Amino acid sequence: MEAVTEALSQGAFSMELSEDQRDVREWVHGFAANVVRPAAAEWDEREETPWPLIQEAAKIGLYSFEALAQFYADESGLMLPIVNEELFWGDAGIGMAIMGTTLAVAAIFSSGTGEQFGEWVPQCYGSVEKPEVAAFCVSEPDAGSDVSSLRTRARYDEASDEWVLNGQKAWATNGGIANIHVVIASVEPELGSRGQAGFIIPPGTPGLTMGTKVKKHGLRASHTADVFLDDCRIPSRCLLGGKEKLDERLARAREGASAKKQAAMQTFEATRPTVGAQAIGIARAAYEYSLQYAQDRSQFGRPIIENQAIAFALADMALEIDAARLLVWRAAWMGRTGRKFENAEGSMSKLKASEVAVWATERAIQILGGNGYTREFPVERMHRDAKIYTIFEGTSEIQRLVISRAISGMMIR
Ligand SMILES: Cc1cc2nc3c(=O)[nH]c(=O)nc-3n(C[C@H](O)[C@H](O)[C@H](O)COP(=O)(O)OP(=O)(O)OC[C@H]3O[C@@H](n4cnc5c(N)ncnc54)[C@H](O)[C@@H]3O)c2cc1C
Numbered sequence: 001m002e003a004v005t006e007a008l009s010q011g012a013f014s015m016e017l018s019e020d021q022r023d024v025r026e027w028v029h030g031f032a033a034n035v036v037r038p039a040a041a042e043w044d045e046r047e048e049t050p051w052p053l054i055q056e057a058a059k060i061g062l063y064s065f066e067a068l069a070q071f072y073a074d075e076s077g078l079m080l081p082i083v084n085e086e087l088f089w090g091d092a093g094i095g096m097a098i099m100g101t102t103l104a105v106a107a108i109f110s111s112g113t114g115e116q117f118g119e120w121v122p123q124c125y126g127s128v129e130k131p132e133v134a135a136f137c138v139s140e141p142d143a144g145s146d147v148s149s150l151r152t153r154a155r156y157d158e159a160s161d162e163w164v165l166n167g168q169k170a171w172a173t174n175g176g177i178a179n180i181h182v183v184i185a186s187v188e189p190e191l192g193s194r195g196q197a198g199f200i201i202p203p204g205t206p207g208l209t210m211g212t213k214v215k216k217h218g219l220r221a222s223h224t225a226d227v228f229l230d231d232c233r234i235p236s237r238c239l240l241g242g243k244e245k246l247d248e249r250l251a252r253a254r255e256g257a258s259a260k261k262q263a264a265m266q267t268f269e270a271t272r273p274t275v276g277a278q279a280i281g282i283a284r285a286a287y288e289y290s291l292q293y294a295q296d297r298s299q300f301g302r303p304i305i306e307n308q309a310i311a312f313a314l315a316d317m318a319l320e321i322d323a324a325r326l327l328v329w330r331a332a333w334m335g336r337t338g339r340k341f342e343n344a345e346g347s348m349s350k351l352k353a354s355e356v357a358v359w360a361t362e363r364a365i366q367i368l369g370g371n372g373y374t375r376e377f378p379v380e381r382m383h384r385d386a387k388i389y390t391i392f393e394g395t396s397e398i399q400r401l402v403i404s405r406a407i408s409g410m411m412i413r
Helices: 002-011 019-046 051-059 065-073 079-090 092-099 101-111 114-125 189-195 243-254 259-296 308-336 345-373 379-390 396-408
Strands: 134-137 153-157 162-173 180-186 196-201 208-213 224-235
Touching: 019 051, 019 079, 019 092, 019 379, 051 092, 065 079, 065 101, 065 114, 079 092, 079 259, 079 308, 092 101, 092 259, 092 379, 101 114, 101 134, 101 180, 101 196, 114 134, 114 180, 134 162, 162 180, 162 196, 180 224, 189 196, 189 243, 196 224, 259 308, 259 345, 259 379, 308 345, 345 379, 345 396
Parallel strands: 134 180
Antiparallel strands: 153 162, 153 180, 162 224, 180 196, 208 224
């Protein structure tokens, strides 16, 4: 009987999306096509947080914790990548303005207690009338790829039962404009990343200030800024996971146990496909636009797509985008179903998707010729937006490091 059940479950393998997945995809696509895309060029030029669009997303329920929970509940793991691809197909800058909050929510979800989740997550989103955003602050001026060397310190003040944070965070998405900041700080610097913990900085906490807003190459509708923490005092209940758990973890780390490090690595692997899906959304948008353009534009008396040079480029774009999506879906499924990432499949998916996005958007500019290079056409914006994907959430070099270490079991440097 067991064998039959197993055979049936193996035979049940399908690459067909469920009705629910198709419905949600259509719903997000409609929002991306009708609301996001028409506003993309304007907000890219303004370089401001598109609050009216975040509010529109809140009105339809897309910008809400409930929606995120529903997407996450999908047991195949594919819903989150599907939603992200569609939204970022609309526009990546606005997409990030809407999805940036998710990073902080994911951190509270993975490290916080149920009580902390209930208290802080609703405040990350605000309300439909007054939407809010949240920020997840890890990077620092001297700690980008090397997150084990964070200088931001968190000190416990027993007398007041408060944590006191000091330091500078760099390039935080929504940094300084967020209602809730989740900050990773070092409690015991000599323990490296194992001596770090996550803290919630509640709205209006004195000592948290925003540095200069960063002027960027792309993703310009998404706010990025440094965040300064200057004797920033927060109640002890703002330590994610609570003090008892942290003390236990620090004690284990002092003894040299490394099991937790492995767990953290597995978590990164699980979140990377969603980022990859965003890059695929950009790549697909550029591909679709250039495919249409190549059919409409004539030179030498025939549509430019009738030249193999152009048609083959489009064929390669279609191929690479599909290949990247399959890697993303595989990793998302592995993460959601608790499979072990033996070969860093999460990193593989983010690496491939980000490099395909940079390459495909560049090809799209080439296919549009001079028009592709102007701001009258959207592909130059897509190219600018795509580039960040080989840098944030782990650079391409760091992804290759993770993959090569996983496949070889050796300490590649
Ligand atoms: C638009 C934007 C939004 C961001 N949002 C956030 C956010 O919300 N929260 C947050 O915490 N951070 C955020 N970041 C920061 C981002 O995660 C970092 O920029 C990224 O991790 C890279 O760090 P770095 O810029 O310091 O580069 P570095 O670490 O200085 O790397 C520079 C170069 O050296 C290479 N390199 C470094 N170490 C190695 C190595 N061991 N082997 C081979 N090559 C190596 C890198 O791959 C890269 O090419 C954001 C950045 C940007 C630009």
